[in-house]
Amino acid sequence: MDASNLIAPISVLWIGSELLLMRMKHSGGESTQKDKHSVRILWLVIVLAIASGVFVRMWGPGRLAAGSAVMNIAGLVLIVAGLALRWVAVLTLKNYFTVDVAIMKDHRIIQSGVYKYIRHPSYAGAILSFVGLGVSFSNWISLIIMSVAITLAFLHRIRIEEAALLEHFGDDYRRYCSSTRRLIPNVY
Secondary structure, three states: OOOHHHHHHHHHHHHHHHHHHHHHOOOOOOEEEOOOOHHHHHHHHHHHHHHHHHHHHHHOOOEOOOOHHHHHHHHHHHHHHHHHHHHHHHHHHHHHOOOOOEEEOOOOOOOOHHHHOEOOHHHHHHHHHHHHHHHHOOEHHHHHHHHHHHHHHHHHHHHHHHHHHHHHHOHHHHHHHHHOEOOOOOOO
């Protein structure tokens, strides 16, 4: 089976899982909301970046004709790896995971599992999946548009989330920050 045939169904499952998270993991009334509309900004940037990437891919400039089968496989691997990382992070946080930036009443800093190595594995996984989607388009312009825009939107979200965590946890969160990286172990 051609890898390009798997990208659409995996993308549908990906979108479905995100919509499920949006419905089930909103902070609701038992938290202090600190989101500053970052979830809306994030979704807007994602939709616009993907639409732009699709448009550029269909329009033609930047197309990588040679090796598109390899690009499809590489993209698919990155999408699945990113989704796996995101879901491991969500399941590790359990009730502390919300789609909006919020501090729960009994909130604590999770420092086990993937959180032992990076502070935002859910975002790292999402970014990796979007890079994979860009790779699967076999178009370097689409890849750049999607990767840069979406990464910048996640970095904005990370700044808001870290400010909320610093405000709530203070020195405990500072110590955690000093022992981990944001998105890539031992790098950033």
